[in-house]
Amino acid sequence: MIDLSQLIEINEFFFHPEDSISWHSSLWGDLNFSLDGILEIQVNQHKFVTPPNFGLWIPPKIEHCCISVYDQITHFICIRIHPSIGHKVSASVKTLSLQPFFHALAKEAIRLKKEKNLQQQYCHLLQVIFDQICMAEIYDEYLPQTNHPILQPIFAELGKVKRLHEPTSRILAEYTTSERHILRMTHQEMNISIQEWRNRAKILYAVSQLKQNISVKEISYKLGYRHCSSFIEFFKRYTGKTPRNISSIS
DSSP, rough: OGGGGTTTEEEEEEETTTTTEEEEOSSSSEEEEEEEOOEEEEEEEEEEEETEEEEEEEOOOOOOEOOOOOOSSSEEEEEEEEEHHHHHSSSEEEEEEOOTHHHHHHHHHHHTTTTTHHHHHHHHHHHHHHHHHHHEEEEEEEEEEOOTTTTTHHHHHHGGGGGGGOOHHHHHTTTOOOOOHHHHHHHHHSOOHHHHHHHHHHHHHHHHHHHHHOOOOHHHHHHSSSHHHHHHHHHHHHHSOOOHHHHHOO
């Protein structure tokens, strides 16, 4: 039986304001994800963002760096995987959708790692964690961007904070291209629906506001929700956490 404790390392970190992780690479692959905020990691010339329910997989020998984007501490976890099994995840940088219980698995693994008499349980849990990583839905990035001549200006408008509260149909009606054609092109070019894209944009905005201690009521209003309860339900559906979980951890 393979001893996964020799092939998988799990460590937690606390990213303080003004902290930065300089350009580096590893001989192992890394899965990085935040427990309470958004990670911004730059790979080559591309910046990847991941909210709490997503993680960024970086294969071995890929240079990357990370900077703090908040005035408060961000708690994140790095799962380092040996290349002998890491190839099962992906050979390129990918964004992974993590199940709501994945955070709990990782935190429990960190606890068991410190208990010398519980190493068998620790290895079993590492297997569960690795299976979850391999089974995760994979995307090129959390919030896809496009240079398509028709779609680029449309998505630039859809992503503006001041317009996140508006119905998608109202914004699309401002363009000469039909809504149906825009929806079809979006699927073809970006492999995501417009509504899903906007929902993810809202999550990024909401998490950034919560980390700045903006009230749930104010965020709900800015995103077009009449009732805080509707926003809280939306937020929990996408992140597996309530807004209070994010702001209280901060």
